Amino acid sequence: MRAGILAVVMLLLCSAAAFGEQFAEKRVVAAIAADGVQRVPMTAGGYYFDPNVVVVKVNVPVELDVRKTEGLVPHNIELKAPEAGIDFSEELSSSEAKVIKFTPTRVGTFPFACTHRFMFFKSHSDRGMHGVLEVVP
Numbered sequence: 001m002r003a004g005i006l007a008v009v010m011l012l013l014c015s016a017a018a019f020g021e022q023f024a025e026k027r028v029v030a031a032i033a034a035d036g037v038q039r040v041p042m043t044a045g046g047y048y049f050d051p052n053v054v055v056v057k058v059n060v061p062v063e064l065d066v067r068k069t070e071g072l073v074p075h076n077i078e079l080k081a082p083e084a085g086i087d088f089s090e091e092l093s094s095s096e097a098k099v100i101k102f103t104p105t106r107v108g109t110f111p112f113a114c115t116h117r118f119m120f121f122k123s124h125s126d127r128g129m130h131g132v133l134e135v136v137p
C-alpha cells in the first residue's frame with residue numbers, strides 16, 4: 001500500500017514538473033486617454049498575465065485594470081519598486097477588475113508577478129505568471 005501512495009505522489013510531482021514555464025510575450029504600449037491616464041486592461045489566469053509586457057511613459061499616471069479569469073485558483077499581482085513610485089500587491093477577483101493606480105517616476109524595467117504557490121508545487125510566477133512594466137521616457 002505504501003508503494004501505491006508513493007507512486008501517486010511521484011505522479012503528482014512529475015505532472016507538476018511538466019507544467020513548466022510557458023512564457024509567450026504579449027506586449028502592449030499604453031495609450032494616453034483623453035483624461036491623461038494610461039489605462040491598461042489586463043487579465044490574470046492560470047498561469048499568465050495578458051498582457052505581460054506593459055509599456056508606459058514616465059511621469060504620466062497609469063491605471064491597470066486587472067481581472068482574474070473564472071476559477072478557484074487565487075491570483076494576485078505584485079510589483080515592488082517604491083524607488084520608481086510603483087508599489088502594489090493586490091488580490092484579484094473575477095467579478096470585477098482591480099483598479100491599480102500609480103505614476104511611475106523613473107525609467108526602467110520593473111518585474112511584476114503573482115506570488116501565490118500551492119504547497120510544494122512551483123510558484124505561479126515560476127509557471128509563467130509574471131511580466132514586466134517598461135517605463136520609457
Ligand SMILES: [Cu+2]
Nearest residue numbers: 075114116124
Ligand atoms: Cu497566481
